[in-house]
Amino acid sequence: MGLFNSPLEQFKVIVVVPFSILGFDFSISNVTIYLLLAVLFIYNLFVAAVRDARVLSDPFQRLAEILYSFSNGLVKQQSGIKGLKFFPILFVLFYLILFLNLIGLTPYGFTGTSQASYTFTLGFSMFIGVVLIGLSVQKAKFVNQFIPATTGPIVPLLVVIEIFSYCIRPVSLSIRLFANMLAGHTLLHIIAGFAVSLFKVDTILGFLMLLPIVAVCVLEFGIAFLQAYVFVVLLAIYLKESCYGAGH
Numbered sequence: 273m274g275l276f277n278s279p280l281e282q283f284k285v286i287v288v289v290p291f292s293i294l295g296f297d298f299s300i301s302n303v304t305i306y307l308l309l310a311v312l313f314i315y316n317l318f319v320a321a322v323r324d325a326r327v328l329s330d331p332f333q334r335l336a337e338i339l340y341s342f343s344n345g346l347v348k349q350q351s352g353i354k355g356l357k358f359f360p361i362l363f364v365l366f367y368l369i370l371f372l373n374l375i376g377l378t379p380y381g382f383t384g385t386s387q388a389s390y391t392f393t394l395g396f397s398m399f400i401g402v403v404l405i406g407l408s409v410q411k412a413k414f415v416n417q418f419i420p421a422t423t424g425p426i427v428p429l430l431v432v433i434e435i436f437s438y439c440i441r442p443v444s445l446s447i448r449l450f451a452n453m454l455a456g457h458t459l460l461h462i463i464a465g466f467a468v469s470l471f472k473v474d475t476i477l478g479f480l481m482l483l484p485i486v487a488v489c490v491l492e493f494g495i496a497f498l499q500a501y502v503f504v505v506l507l508a509i510y511l512k513e514s515c516y517g518a519g520h
Contacts, residue, residue, distance in 0.1 A: 285387065302382045303390065310371040310384075314364070339367070346501075350508035354515040358508075365398075366504040369449070373496030376457055377489065385499075386453040388446065395445035398507055406514035417513070445506060449499050456492045463488055 289300040321336030343363045347355055351362075369385060376383025384390050406414040418434040420427060463485055471478030 303384050303387065306372065306375055306382045306384050310368055310375060313371055314367050343367070343504075346504065347508055350505055351512040352516065355508060355511050358511050362504050362508055362511075365507070366500050369503055370497060370500035373453060373500060374493070376453065377460075377492055377496070383453050383457055385449055386457060388450045391446035391450040392442065395442035395449075395503075398445070399442035399510075402507070402510045402514050405511065409515055414514075441506075441510065445503060449503055452495055452499050456488075456495050460485070460488050460492060 286302045287299045288302060288305065291298045291300065318336050318340070321333045326333065340363075343366050344356075344359060346366075347359045347362050351358065372384045375381045376386065418431055418438065420430040420434065422430070463481070467478055467481035467485055470481050
């Protein structure tokens with residue numbers, strides 16, 4: 273999180289290297305850079321742990337093992353044994369979102385997950401994959417989850433409601449992540465700016481403002497983890513429904 277003039281300035285997308293092919297914009301922006309930083313960090317973290325793996329693990333390898341075991345247990349609990357085939361993408365997705373959230377808490381860092389277009393693209397692409405998996409595994413039975421176990425003239429309305437509630441999933445996934453990152457980082461910026469202003473008036477009051485800043489930072493670290501956790505848990509549940517059918 274940077275110290276800018278406006279609380280929303282930290283979320284501004286800045287083009288670093290303009291680049292286009294046949295009219296399509298492939299420019300490298302701060303979003304691209306921080307995404308690559310998160311990917312490289314995750315890659316180096318786990319590849320280094322595997323490359324130098326030992327029977328008696330060192331603290332670095334132990335950390336990688338704990339992170340791996342945590343995400344593996346999460347997927348197994350939410351998706352079942354069949355869902356473990358999707359563990360690699362859920363594993364990468366969890367830590368990608370987590371590190372993108374945490375990078376935004378660094379000084380002058382940029383939070384990619386604070387962009388609605390970013391989170392919606394992520395949620396929508398995962399949703400398309402879930403639907404395709406459901407159609408591939410269940411085939412015609414996949415449509416049965418939209419047909420309520422009742423009869424009467426209200427059935428068409430219930431079918432429309434079921435389809436709408438199902439299709440709204442990528443929106444809820446993306447908005448939850450985007451809104452929490454945007455609100456939390458904005459609040460932290462406002463409090464930090466207020467503390468800087470107090471320092472100019474009274475040094476003691478300025479130091480006292482460090483307490484709520486630390487509290488909000490701790491809260492933001494928790495929210496960064498929680499939002500990555502909720503995103504992957506919900507996606508794992510959706511995958512379970514696609515593999516087993518609704519109600520399992």
